[in-house]
Amino acid sequence: MSPVPVEPPVTETAEPFWEATRARRLLLQWCTDCERPVFYPREVCPVCHGSALEWRPASGLGTVYAVTVEHHPQHPAMAEIAPYPVALVDLHEGVRMLTRIVGSADPEVGMAVSVTWEALTDGRNLPLFEPAKEI
Ligand code: ZN
Numbered sequence: 001m002s003p004v005p006v007e008p009p010v011t012e013t014a015e016p017f018w019e020a021t022r023a024r025r026l027l028l029q030w031c032t033d034c035e036r037p038v039f040y041p042r043e044v045c046p047v048c049h050g051s052a053l054e055w056r057p058a059s060g061l062g063t064v065y066a067v068t069v070e071h072h073p074q075h076p077a078m079a080e081i082a083p084y085p086v087a088l089v090d091l092h093e094g095v096r097m098l099t100r101i102v103g104s105a106d107p108e109v110g111m112a113v114s115v116t117w118e119a120l121t122d123g124r125n126l127p128l129f130e131p132a133k134e135i
Contacts, residue, residue: 006075007120014041016055021125024117028058028093039095060115061132062089065096067107089113089129103130 010018020027029038033050037058044051067087073079085101101107102116112132117125 006077007122008126010124011041013043017041018124020055021117021127022123024125026058026060026115026127027055028091028095029053030056037091037093037095039091039097058115059092060127062091062097062113062115062129064088064101064107064109064111064113064129065090067101067109087113087129097127100128101130102128107131 008018017027017029029041030036030053031038031045031048031050032052032054034045034048036045036047038045038053042053045053065088067085069083070078070086071083073082078084085104085107087099087101087107089097089099091097101113102118104111107113113129114132115127116130118128119125
């Protein structure tokens with residue numbers, strides 16, 4: 001049995017993001033003033049300071065920008081699965097997410113990845129990334 005993962009809190013701003021994960025759908029905020037994606041979820045666009053933000057589906061596809069292997073996580077539940085790769089993933093939409101990589105013990109910078117999901121205890125799912133499947 002896998003350990004209970006660390007459950008991220010739901011803020012009011014990020015609630016649509018987390019609700020979508022119940023259906024394993026990855027959403028990103030977009031600023032409709034400057035047409036840029038926004039991540040993490042915010043009230044105001046970090047580029048143009050506009051507040052016209054809307055949620056749109058994301059491709060779930062990205063590329064590993066940087067990666068490290070976590071050997072000694074502080075959280076006990078995470079210590080059970082250590083060591084595990086932690087990466088910055090650039091989504092094709094143009095935002096960077098800090099995430100865990102599964103399905104590869106030794107992912108490399110530049111590797112193509114796609115979103116996968118880990119169930120949380122409350123029905124939400126945590127987006128993780130795995131090596132992209134060949135099409
Ligand atoms: Zn903007």
